[in-house]
Amino acid sequence: MGYADDHQWSQRHLSHYVEGDLNHRARRRLDRHARDCADCGRGLRAMRALVYAVHGLDGPAGVRAPATIFDRVRLAGAGGSAPPQRA
Ligand SMILES: [Zn+2]
Numbered sequence: 001m002g003y004a005d006d007h008q009w010s011q012r013h014l015s016h017y018v019e020g021d022l023n024h025r026a027r028r029r030l031d032r033h034a035r036d037c038a039d040c041g042r043g044l045r046a047m048r049a050l051v052y053a054v055h056g057l058d059g060p061a062g063v064r065a066p067a068t069i070f071d072r073v074r075l076a077g078a079g080g081s082a083p084p085q086r087a
Helices: 003-019 024-036 038-055 067-078
Strands: none
Touching: 003 024, 003 038, 003 067, 024 038, 038 067
16 A cells, blocks of 8 residues: 555545444554645645534534535645645
């Protein structure tokens, strides 16, 4: 399992990670990769901030953000069709 594979996999699972949809093993894998990968570490933090913002501190448990929001953030984080502006 190479770094590039881990990176691709992590980028795809960032939203699942913060939503708690990954099993223990998968979370460990993403955790470990995000520590070594600035891109994924940043993506993880952005996802967390987004989840908190969407759910709100007093929001009812189990409310999920629309998938499109995650798709947009994921695309930005992965440098997909709309690469983020970087200095
Ligand atoms: Zn990565």
